[in-house]
Amino acid sequence: MLSKIGLRARRSGSVFIGIIGLLGLAINTCPQLLKPQRRRIFWLLFKRQLYNSGLRAASINTIIAMLLGIFVMSKAYAVIPNNTQFIDYYAQFFNIVVNREIGPLISGIILIARSASAVTAEVGQMQLYRQFDALSAVHMSPALVFLLPVFFAFPVSLMLMFFYFNMICVLTSFAMIELYHEGGITLVDYIRALLQQLTVVEVAVSMAKAMVGGCLIGLASLYFGYHVEDRFTDVSRAISNSNTFQLFAFFVLNIGLSYLVYL
Structure with missing residues (x-):
């Protein structure tokens, strides 16, 4: 058992070292973008990747955000009194539950399941x-x-997914407030209450989760795809290993940042 644990630890260490190596290679390759011809090629491929990984995921992200907004709103009404101060309590509840934790996690899972798997398969086939x-x-x-x-x-896509996931949750939860709340509350008042809960630190943490998490997911998908060998089954194995590693690493990143900053 100890030998298996040690083997897995060494494999995880080699993956992190490989991802750091890819990060260094990406930084060293950036000066090539100074050449106009190579920059045009990069720009076309970047827009294609951004469209596939970020914009085309809007539909599934929207559906999940709507369901989450309805679920969170129903739970909030179960524990918070229905009075004039409800909007302030719910704004705090929304910020802690959705903006800090659930929104980034679900957006990262969608990016891993939908886009990172496709990149791993594409690189593995090549x-x-x-x-x-x-x-x-x-x-x-x-x-x-x-x-x-x-x-x-990938980092830009994850940031966009954070943004419209939260926006859809806000609109859905406001629709639930209009349906159940006793007393007039406008959308402007609701958004103002939500913005009052945001701080510079929380915005910085969300951006860090998107930037670091997006880079980690993207580089891991490339790493596992590139290590496909001569068998066709290596592609499916690479996708499975990549998704497992990405989910674990992304959860650790999100929970670790939240623990360090908010606790």
Whole structure:
């Protein structure tokens, strides 16, 4: 048992070292963007990746956000009195439950399940059929074509997912307030109460979760896809290992940041 634990620890350590290596490679590749021709290629691939990972996930993100807004609102009414001060209590409840914790976690899970898996499969297929060698043969950097678009697009996508997830939750919860609350509350009053709960620290923590979490998810998907070998089943194994690692690492990141800042 101890030997298995040690083996898993060594494998996890090698994954983190590999991801750090990819981070260094991405930073070293960034100067290539100074060349106009390579910058145009990067920009096209970046927009494609941003559209696939962030914008096309809006529908599933919206549905989950609506359901969560209804669920949180119903639970809030079960524990908070229905009076004129309800909006202040619920704004605090919404900020702690949705903005700090559930919103980032669900957005990260959607990004992992929907986009990171696709990147791992795409890179794994290319590695399986040695297409990276073909890119190198025509003097095209694989880091420019695959690494940099994912490295920049995933954090931006996760930030966008945070934003519209929270916006849909806000609108859905306000609709529930209009349905159940006794007394007139406007949307402006509700948004003002929510903004009063936000601090600079909370905004910075949310941005850190998106930036660090997005980079971690993107680099991990590339790492596991690139380590596909000669068997076709290696692709599915790479996707499974990548998703497992990303979920664990993203949960640890979110819980760790929340624990350090808010407790």
